[in-house]
Amino acid sequence: MTSNASAAASSVSHFEASYAAAAVQRASEPAWLRGVRARAASAFSRLGFPTTRDEDWRFTNIVPIAEGRFVPAEGGEAAAAEDCDRYLLPGLQGPVIVLVDGRFAPALSRLDGMPAGVEAGTLLEGDRAHRLQRHLTAHAPFDQRSFTSLNTALFPDAAIVEIAPGTIVEEPIQLLFLSSGREGTASFPRALVLAGEASQVRLVESYGSVGDGRAFTNAVTELVAGPGAVVELYRLQRESARAYHIGLTQIQVGRSANVSSHNAALGGLIARHDAVVVLADEGAESALNGVYLADGQALVDNHTEVDHAMPHGTSHELYKGILGGRARAVFNGRIRVRPDAQKTDAKQTNKTLLLSNEAQINTKPQLEIFANDVKCTHGATVGQISSDALFYLRARGIGLAEARRMLVRAFAGEVIGRMKLEPVRDLLDRLIAERLPDGAEEESLA
């Protein structure tokens, strides 16, 4: 056994110990969930942490996570209302569920005045666990994905949103997952969203850090859109610059349902997000939009997977990245068109803007097409700020820094413009303008 392998093995057993320690909590859970957790824990023991020898992790070395000896965070009084204000979208009146280190924070949440047809809360409240068996943990494949198995074995609670069939929810629902950011802690946020037949709902999932210690977040969200449901899911990952963030969004799209998944990756030293969309029935439609911003030594990895299982499915995808400093990014876009999925219309685009010479992107489309009557296109571009455009702006009196900021915002604007929720657009535009990567000011490309 190499020393690396033994280190990895010891970090696996480290989390096995965490699993054993959580036995007390599991004792109160329904038998089906205990069974799932036991299977997830043994899957994790079997799978271990991924390494760069795994195709899906080739460019993303997670040794700092595997060997970080992270201890599951205890939660408690780690966050205050001001911490929530940093991350919640302004001006929204709808329900808010706040989990701190994966645990429900009722004092920070807003669950009164719930609109008719909306059930929102957490797993441990009431008896939800008993009736969620069909969906909770049923979609995110904990037997195949190492981090998903780890989350499934260890999540302490879960945010649950259920929309009754036919309900049109006016106000967006916010789920805020705060990491205490305490040094050396791990947290396991979990969410389940069930949008009933012909319902309509918009959800904003925000991930933020209270402190800026070296902390590890391992998040899983499952979203099930019933037939004819229309769902917009915004995921805004804004954890601290020292955070490690691994997340999976697993989306099942029913017959003629329409799901837009918008993913902003703005924080973390290593941030990996997998967006998996299964177009499970005929005429299902999905949009995947992503914007990622990294600087310094950060690594941001977006893996997307659209599984066209049935005919007449549509998936349109645009991911755009802005990289400065010595940041690295990975984009991998898999589109699978199964033999039954005739008349599929799939489109994928990844564009990256490099603001420094040391920044890097590995981008790869992965098309697996097993049907013949389909339309599938993909494209990737990697570029720098156009020196012609920069000169044009400066020649009109606009300063170098502002000119660069304008061009970067314009670049991101193409994808942000596809996000319908205005407070999200405003926030992302502002965050990008404020946090232009290292070197953007001093390094002249003119």
Added chain:
Amino acid sequence: MLEIRKLHARAGGNEILKGVDLAVGTGEVHAIMGPNGSGKSTLAGVLAGRGDYEVTEGSVTYQGLDLLGLDPEERAREGLFLAFQYPVEIPGVNNAYFLKAALNALRKHRGEPELDTMDFMALVRDRMKVLDIDPSLLNRPVNEGFSGGEKKRNEIFQMAVLEPKLAILDETDSGLDIDALKIVAHGVNSLRRPDRSIIVVTHYQRLLNYIVPDFVHVLSDGRIVRSGGKELALELEERGYGWIEDGEPVGGRA
């Protein structure tokens, strides 16, 4: 206003400007003519501060300032304006937003209060009429999808809004049909003022029928080889550039 002395500049390893001397007084309109590739755009670009060029010799004094020591935005803020031969398309940057940012950068530099959206729009509407510009142009991304004529008109429109002290128009006429040319020329003429100087760079004499210059210079192979009054343009039109290139160079100002 502007004094260029023995200006030498290189691009991509080649010497393009080989000793340009030119003086432009306040309120004067100068035309710079010359065959394609003679260095007209290089000269305009060096004056505006384009980074592709390396000045190896010479000096440029603009309103008492060492022009070559300024960043492009500083030159613009000091009142220098280049109408681009090839205006740049900037997807995602709204034309009105861009122009307001530019105008306010200039105003700030001059110690004037920045304009709010209402005042800005009032100013812009007024200037748009003169150039017969479709107001929808304002809400489109800068130059993106504009026709050639729209791009050129947009340049002059920007000039009308930014009110420079020295405007350099690089082949603003090329590609325009006669109607568009007249509109652009009318726009430029409406901006002629005793305290504003204009350098009109053109390949053809035609534009100078509408924008009548005080002086005409011929640039050939990186040097001003002849200078004269507006009749020089007509002579060039008749006899072609070959006549100049074969002839004896005459430096400096008319």
